[in-house]
Amino acid sequence: MYEAKSKEIVLRRVREALAKSAPFLPPTPDFTSPLHAPVPTEDMSVIFAENFIRNAGVFVYCDNEEDFFDQLFIYKKEQNLQHIYVWEPVLQNALHHAGIEFSADQENFVRDAEASLTTCEALITRTGSIMVSSSNAGGRRLSIYPATHMVIAKASQLVTDIKDGLQRVRNKYKENFPSMLSMVSGPSRTADIEKTLVMGAHGPKQLVLFLIDDLPH
Numbered sequence: 739m740y741e742a743k744s745k746e747i748v749l750r751r752v753r754e755a756l757a758k759s760a761p762f763l764p765p766t767p768d769f770t771s772p773l774h775a776p777v778p779t780e781d782m783s784v785i786f787a788e789n790f791i792r793n794a795g796v797f798v799y800c801d802n803e804e805d806f807f808d809q810l811f812i813y814k815k816e817q818n819l820q821h822i823y824v825w826e827p828v829l830q831n832a833l834h835h836a837g838i839e840f841s842a843d844q845e846n847f848v849r850d851a852e853a854s855l856t857t858c859e860a861l862i863t864r865t866g867s868i869m870v871s872s873s874n875a876g877g878r879r880l881s882i883y884p885a886t887h888m889v890i891a892k893a894s895q896l897v898t899d900i901k902d903g904l905q906r907v908r909n910k911y912k913e914n915f916p917s918m919l920s921m922v923s924g925p926s927r928t929a930d931i932e933k934t935l936v937m938g939a940h941g942p943k944q945l946v947l948f949l950i951d952d953l954p955h
Contacts, residue, residue: 774864774899782863782896783949789866793924796946806890806948807836810855813888813946814838821852823884825875829855847879853886859910859919860903861896861949867923868947869903871916878918887922887942892952 777785787797798813800806814822824830824840833840833855840855856876860869868889872878881887897903900921907919925945 777863777898782898783893783951786861786863786866786896787949789864790924790947791866793866794945795866795924796944798946798948800948800950802952803832803950806950807833807838809948810888811836811838817853817886819853819886821850822888823847823851823854823880824856825877825880826857827875829857829890848883851883851885853888854880854884855888855890856880858889858891858895860906861891861947862898862900862903862921863896864899865921865923867900867921868945869900869907870920870922871907872918873911873914873916881920881922882942885942886944886946888946888948889922890948890950892950894952 787799790797798809800809813819822840824833824842825844830840830842841850854876856870857874858868858870861867862869868891870881870889895906897906904919907916922945925943
């Protein structure tokens with residue numbers, strides 16, 4: 739008797755629920771809409787610098803190319819860098835005319851890999867990251883082996899997000915897409931051992947960016 743009564747109560751509740759109108763369904767989300775607020779174009783260099791420094795990067799602003807040579811010379815002297823490896827011909831030629839010493843050979847690279855200077859593909863503003871690839875003469879090694887990795891870039895290489903950086907690379911290389919594309923966000927680090935942060939555990943201990951302002955004012 740009790741079981742029959744309980745069953746009748748359950749069925750009555752089901753009928754009542756079915757008699758009600760369907761609950762309000764929320765609108766389908768727009769998965770194509772951006773996740774983040776847009777980055778003001780005029781503030782991209784400032785926002786990038788803030789995020790880059792937050793990632794423990796060393797940011798050096800340069801008014802122009804001549805200022806870059808001066809800043810590089812000062813930094814090289816302050817850090818007592820004796821072996822700066824540069825393998826990109828355009829950079830080699832520019833440093834040669836500026837009177838800044840560098841190493842172009844690869845014979846003793848691993849032994850003397852103190853510092854390197856490379857270009858990059860793009861600067862990702864939202865994360866403060868540098869996008870590098872294997873397509874320039876520096877290849878994969880110059881951004882990994884040396885204790886200090888220095889990068890020269892221009893303000894015109896600033897993009898908002900990673901997808902914009904990838905599109906920039908696609909437009910540049912077309913079908914010859916680089917075999918390696920990497921995002922460098924500050925010096926290498928790990929906290930795997932006892933949650934203690936160690937800098938330079940599996941790569942450069944210091945990441946330095948020289949940003950040349952080439953945008954119209």
